[in-house]
Amino acid sequence: MNGKVKISQLVVPAGVVGIVLLLVVPLPAIVLDFLIATNITCSLVALLTVMFVKRALDFSVFPSLILVLTLFRLGLNVASTRLVLSDGYAGHVIEAFGHFVISGSLVIGLVIFMILVVIQFVVITKGAERVAEVGARFTLDAMPGKQMAIDADLNAGLIDEAEARRRRADITGEADFYGAMDGGSKFVKGDAVAGIVIVLINLIGGFAIGMIQGGLSPAESINKYALLSIGDGLVSQVPALLLSVATGLIVTKAGSTNDIGSDALKQLGQNTMVLRIAGGGAIVLALIPSMPKLPFLLVGGLAIFASTRIAAKQKVEAAEAARLELEPAPVSPTDAAESLLEEMRVDPLEVVLAPDLVDLVDVAGGGDLLERVRALRRKIALELGLVVPPVRTRDSLDLPASSYAVRISGVEVARGMAPPGQVLALGDNLDGLPGRTTVEPVFGLAGKWIPAELRQQAQLMGATVVDRGSVLITHLGELVRSHAPRLLGREDVRSLVDALKRTHPVVVDELTPNVLTLGEVQRVLQALLEESVPIRDLARIFEALSLRGKQGSDLDGLVEASRAALGPAVAAVHEQDGVLHVITLDPLLEQQMAESLRPGEHGATLSLDAMTAEHLVTSAGQCLERAEQQGISAVLVCAPPLRAPLRRLLKVAVGRLNVLSYDDVSNHPRIETVGAVSGVHALAS
Known part of the structure; x- marks a missing residue:
């Protein structure tokens, strides 16, 4: 904000300071009239705002507003009481309420005042307080389920992290709002009680001041001060009643996304038969002897007329819906494709x-x-x-x-x-x-x-x-x-490459797409993952691929170059408590395998006779099984040229046995041999 303070930021703080001053500083009657009008208008604005908001959370400041307006109203009570008791006059607004609204009658004023208090305190405030309490409790109880639904959508990829944060903020804000409204309803209830007490104090104090200091007779004193006190009480109860109604409306607004007026008209008019029966009942009441005819006939006729208009509108809407169903709206190729693609989407x-x-x-x-x-x-x-x-x-x-x-x-x-x-x-x-x-x-x-x-x-x-x-x-x-x-897709590789490019741009630019394509890089990374080789050190892998890729794009060569670049990290994955347990090959068998190497379309292969290959697989499986029975995770080591073809040979029968080359384990500090794969010649001897 660059040190600038907006005027809107100062309105509420200045208002609160002004309310505090009302409690101690005497006011002229003209200023009090202006503040009373402001109080009534603010309460009316709050009520109308509640009626037009679509969600309770859209008016989240309402609990704080209740406290401010309640304090404002109590401050006006103190200021008006000071004028009534000191001058016997508190401005035109209170005088108008004392003479015009209640016709200058003390009895009528007391009755109207008590009726307003009963409506506010017993009916509206009590009900709103209970609804706010239950709403706060239910909202808090429902929070874990809503959070779980958000987490499930986030894990499923249906929403992104930003949307998840927004939804969590809405849930937290909703819980805070209903919790605050539970407390805010107590302000309204306390205000109603304070209004009764203030009127009683004004009556007793004004009666005593009129007789003792003013020299008035009891009848004159009660007539003068009682009318002012009742007028002051009515002036306070009207905005208090508006705020109580607003409180009741906002806490009872549940399951709706429209304003109250729209929902009320839509839902009351959804069944035309109800309006017709109600209108007919009003007309029947008009037929009762001594019952006034015109009011009931007019109201009943309006209800039947409204039902007829609503029924005609519903028929038009139903016909339009049927027409649209028979003649479906044209769907653009883009929309159709997006819909089909969404239905075809497979979760990884x-x-x-x-x-x-x-x-x-x-x-x-x-x-x-x-x-x-x-x-x-x-x-x-x-x-x-x-x-x-x-x-x-x-x-x-x-x-x-x-x-x-x-x-x-x-x-x-x-x-x-x-x-x-x-x-x-x-x-x-x-x-x-x-x-x-x-x-x-x-x-x-x-x-x-x-x-x-x-x-x-x-x-x-x-x-x-x-x-x-x-x-x-x-x-x-x-x-x-x-x-x-299988889980490493092309888009995932692109994301890894983009992330690496932010820290190692030269390495990425040198490799792709000049030396290897993204698909070839993906094949190398998949081959490494297939043999449980971590691909975290992408920078080192890419450096090795850049050098080896200039000689050719054969997969075995690229994978071996990557493994060599990773060095000790390849063997570290398989060690236990710092020890690498290995299974070795019989030297004669290893020599026989080296001599049987033949180039193939998908890399070098071992051209062994069936008996030798079967014995090799069986012996390797037995060695691994003996190690596992001892709780040891072992790997098979061999010469670098044999590693890839031997891995392919053992993959089907002993898939869990990882094959490392001597280069992979050469720098490991602690190696322990737990078995050796023998050749057919060993059995013959």
Whole structure:
């Protein structure tokens, strides 16, 4: 704002300071008349604003406005009381209310004043206070569900982060508004009580001053000061009543997006039969003897006439709708294409839950699945360098009870179980626990789903207990890692390249599109992810690709160059407690494999005889299995030229066995051999 203060910023602070001055500084009667007119007008403006807003949140300042206007009104009460008791005159407005409005009658004034107080205090304020209290409670109770819906849309990619923040701000603002209105209604209620007390004080004080200081008779004193006191009370109660009505209207405005007048006319006229029956009833009342004819006949006739006009309008609208249905509006090619594309869109990653598993995403019920999914996406991004696409979570009646399914690009890749009210116990001695036996989906461990109440008992028996959400998230994480190449799309590669270009523009410009196309870069990154090689260090990968790509674009060569550039990072992924456990090849077998290398269309291949290839695969699988039984995650190491073709040979039968070259592990400080793959000659000997 450059140090400038807008006039609108000073209006309310200056007004509040002026209200405080009203309590201590005497005012002339002409100024009091002006302030009373301002008070009535402001209350009327607040009431009309409430009637025309489409959402309660559009008038979010209303609770604060209630406090300011209530304080303003009480300040005017103090100022008018000072004039009434000191001068016996408080301006033309109060005098007009005391003589014209109530015809100068003390009894009529008291009756009208009490009626206004009863309407405001007993009917409007009491009801508005209860509605505000219930509205605040229900709004707060509904917040977790609304937040969960926003998180689900955000994870599904239906909205972006900016829209999610806007919706969360609306929910928070709505809760704050109804909470403030719950307190604001107390101001209105207190104002009504204060009005009664102030009028009583004015009556008693004015009567005493008139007789003691003014030398008036009791009748003259009561006639003079009582009319002024009642007039002052009515002047205060009229704006107070307007503000009470506004409070009641805004807290009862629910489920509507239009102004109150539009909704009232639309909804009251939606059934013409109601208007016809009401009009007929009014005409019947006119036929009763001694009942005035004209009012009932006029009102009944207007109701029937209105129903006829509404019915004619509805027929025209129905005919127009039927015509539009028979002659559908032309759809532009662009709109049709966008609609079809939206229906054809396939979510990259999707978790489908059986209906009884929805509690996993219910934040109000303690479900934290969506939060765990966000944490998983962050973990995988930091681990592999892959930005996992938003995970859409939804329920489906097609799934069996207590089950979930994970889909990638619309194709189901795995299913699992997560029974409500149960936890998964993993261990060997679980026969003494009731439940359903199962196999843990990631590591293939034997387990049993047991009631959650037996968690502590299972832990005492030495079992590892895992909650349902952890089972699902662990399964999802493993599926994302194993299918990482499928999840890395061309647009994702473009986003990674754009992000790298902001920090390493020279590296990016040197590689693409001059040396390699974006599609070739994608193939290299997918190949690295397929072998669990992180692609976080894109700058180093791109530097290696720039040099190797000038020699040719064969995939194996590009991948090996990238692995060499990453160096220790390739082996570090597979180490345990700083130790890299390796399985080696028999030297004679390795020599035989080197001699059998043949160039192929998709890279070098091993031209081994069937017996040797079968024994190689079997021996490698046995070595890996023995290591896993000891809780060891091992890798197979070989000469650099053999790594890619050997990986392709073992991929189908022993897919979980990663193959590294001697270059990958040469700089690792701690290497431990846990097995060796023997050749056919070893068996013969």
